[in-house]
Amino acid sequence: MTTGRLRSLRNTVGVAMLCWFAACGPTPAESPDQTKIVVKNFMFVPMSLTVKPGSTVTWANMDDEPHTVVSNTGLFRSGAMDTNESFSFKFDKPGTYPFTCSIHPRMVGIIVVQ
Amino acid sequence: MSDEKLLQSRRSALKCMAFGGAGTLFALAGGVFTPIELAVAAADKQSAARLGKPLFVQISDTHIGFNKDANPDVNATLTQSIDLVNGMPEQPALIIHTGDITHLSKAAEFDLAQQMFSRLRTTEMHTVPGEHDTTDATVREYFNRFGKASDNKGYYSFDHAGVHFVALINVLQFKPGGLGTLGTEQLAWVAADLKGRSNSTPIVVFAHMPLWTIYEPWGWGTGDSEQLMSQLRRFGSVTVLNGHIHQIVQKVEGNVTFHTARSTAYPQPTAGTGPGPGPLKVPTDQLPNMLGVTRVSVVKHPRSLALSDTTIA
Numbered sequence: 563m564t565t566g567r568l569r570s571l572r573n574t575v576g577v578a579m580l581c582w583f584a585a586c587g588p589t590p591a592e593s594p595d596q597t598k599i600v601v602k603n604f605m606f607v608p609m610s611l612t613v614k615p616g617s618t619v620t621w622a623n624m625d626d627e628p629h630t631v632v633s634n635t636g637l638f639r640s641g642a643m644d645t646n647e648s649f650s651f652k653f654d655k656p657g658t659y660p661f662t663c664s665i666h667p668r669m670v671g672i673i674v675v676q
Numbered sequence: 677m678s679d680e681k682l683l684q685s686r687r688s689a690l691k692c693m694a695f696g697g698a699g700t701l702f703a704l705a706g707g708v709f710t711p712i713e714l715a716v717a718a719a720d721k722q723s724a725a726r727l728g729k730p731l732f733v734q735i736s737d738t739h740i741g742f743n744k745d746a747n748p749d750v751n752a753t754l755t756q757s758i759d760l761v762n763g764m765p766e767q768p769a770l771i772i773h774t775g776d777i778t779h780l781s782k783a784a785e786f787d788l789a790q791q792m793f794s795r796l797r798t799t800e801m802h803t804v805p806g807e808h809d810t811t812d813a814t815v816r817e818y819f820n821r822f823g824k825a826s827d828n829k830g831y832y833s834f835d836h837a838g839v840h841f842v843a844l845i846n847v848l849q850f851k852p853g854g855l856g857t858l859g860t861e862q863l864a865w866v867a868a869d870l871k872g873r874s875n876s877t878p879i880v881v882f883a884h885m886p887l888w889t890i891y892e893p894w895g896w897g898t899g900d901s902e903q904l905m906s907q908l909r910r911f912g913s914v915t916v917l918n919g920h921i922h923q924i925v926q927k928v929e930g931n932v933t934f935h936t937a938r939s940t941a942y943p944q945p946t947a948g949t950g951p952g953p954g955p956l957k958v959p960t961d962q963l964p965n966m967l968g969v970t971r972v973s974v975v976k977h978p979r980s981l982a983l984s985d986t987t988i989a
Contacts, residue, residue: 604952626744627954628780630811642780642811645744665807666952667850668895 598622599671601629601643601663606671615656615675622648629669634660731837731981732770733761733798734882734970736919737939739808740789741779746942746955750779753967754792756988757940761969762797768971770836771798774919774937775806775847775884783817790821805830806884806920807847815848831862833869837974839981840873842866844883846898855892855899856885863903870907878913878981880972886918888934890925891947908932913980915972921953923966924985935983938968964989 597617600607602624613619621631623643631640631649637659640649653659653675663669735757742750761768771793778785786809793801802825809818819828826832830845844866846856858866870879881887887904889897898904908914914932922944926935943956943966958966968987975982 604954625952625954626746627952628808628811639813642808644780662850664811664850666895667854668893 600624601669604666604669606661606663606669609671610674611671612674612676613653615654616652617675618650618652619673620648620650622646628665630664631661632664634662730764730766730768731839731972731974732772733764733768734772734774734917734919734937734972735761735940736774736937736970737776737806737922737941738773738789739776739779739939739941740792741782741785742941742955744942744955746957747963747967750941751788751792753964753988754789754940755795756964757967757969758792758795760986760988762795764971767798769798769800771796771801772841772882772917773801773803774882774917775804776808776919776939777803777806777818777822778809779941781809781811781817786817786821802834802841802843802882804843804845804882804884805847807850810847829862831865839878839880839974842869842879842881844881844887844904846883846885846887846901855889855895855897856883858883858898858900858904863900863907866904867907873911875910876912878915878974879908879911880915880917880981881908882917884918885920886925886934886936887916888927890921890936894947894953896921896947896953905932915981915983917970917972921947922956933981933983935970937970938966938985938987940967940969940988943967 597611597613597619599611599619599621601621604625604627606621611619621640621643623629623645626645628642628644630642631638633639638651638661642665643649653673656675659673659675661671661673738754739750740754747753761771777789803822805815805818805822809815825834826843830848831843833840833842835841844858844862846858849857849859881904883898885898886896887898887901889901891897909930909932912931916932916934918934918936919939921936922939922942923946924936924938926933928934943958943963944953945956965987968985971984971986973982973984
């Protein structure tokens with residue numbers, strides 16, 4: 563049971579990732595990096611990002627130290643992202659979504675969906 | 677200081693390092709903290725004997741799973757640290773691990789760490805998790821293996837040789853932008869746990885993140901630790917042991933000694949040096965001088981605890 567559920571979850575994540583690559587690979591030329599947040603030198607860059615509803619935001623860790631992305635409200639949570647690993651989340655509804663790194667809680671950022 | 681004197685003291689410091697790693701040994705008697713160089717202690721058997729029987733050894737920040745430049749082989753340095761402990765002439769009664777057992781909270785990392793710890797001649801080990809051990813939302817991997825002592829709460833206490841040990845968790849309730857947190861529930865539990873204990877009971881408190889503010893911008897502290905300290909000040913001998921910052925920082929306040937341990941995996945920069953508290957790359961031949969364990973002994977007269985740090989160099 564558990565394994566099956568896990569597998570289906572993994573498949574869902576896999577499909578989500580595929581969709582993301584398919585959708586964002588050839589992103590419109592006008593703003594290629596607008597949904598990407600780089601984690602570098604213990605900072606989220608940019609710290610604040612405004613996207614349209616339905617956008618998928620990807621956080622990519624470029625530090626030698628692992629980081630996490632954890633929503634303050636519990637909406638999303640990455641595991642530990644090691645160097646060059648990333649995490650994505652799709653924002654469907656308008657709103658403001660503050661997040662932090664649970665390993666280094668002084669690292670904070672915010673996604674504004676409007 | 678004249679150049680000649682400076683040279684002399686540097687020479688004796690180097691001699692000390694050559695003799696016993698870069699360790700310095702601290703005897704705590706009646707709240708007075710007295711550093712004794714390891715070389716001196718080793719040369720003077722009586723003073724070494726005064727340091728008492730080893731009660732426990734603190735291992736910290738083993739970061740199994742880390743493989744970056746600062747130390748591509750953390751398994752080897754943990755093995756060296758374990759050999760160091762196993763080679764102590766008198767074996768400690770307990771091992772205390774102050775967290776960041778793993779680097780990424782992965783099951784395979786925990787399994788490997790446990791397998792490596794099983795080589796320790798001292799079999800009784802007490803742990804608290806670090807923030808690297810709890811990155812999975814449910815903390816399942818840590819609690820499945822180490823949760824029994826605390827009923828999956830993360831905090832618990834026990835007694836050994838007349839010393840009362842209090843294990844605390846301060847890596848679960850981070851406030852964004854803030855320091856580590858103990859939380860009201862845990863603090864209330866501590867109050868109940870200490871209630872009725874005599875002031876003369878030696879207390880050892882251990883948690884992963886420093887229970888005193890070392891450097892707030894890097895989160896090196898615990899936001900509500902004052903509510904803990906106010907409960908500890910009445911005791912005649914309190915030793916507060918932490919990890920997290922991968923280097924030795926210590927202070928004494930009244931009868932309370934605060935001490936952070938070295939990591940067995942990699943060093944970190946001193947507070948505020950560089951962009952953040954990440955792995956510090958040092959020349960390979962210097963690395964063993966920056967990794968090691970802390971040994972804590974009971975001193976009988978007057979009854980208190982003595983700390984000594986040993987590197988794997």
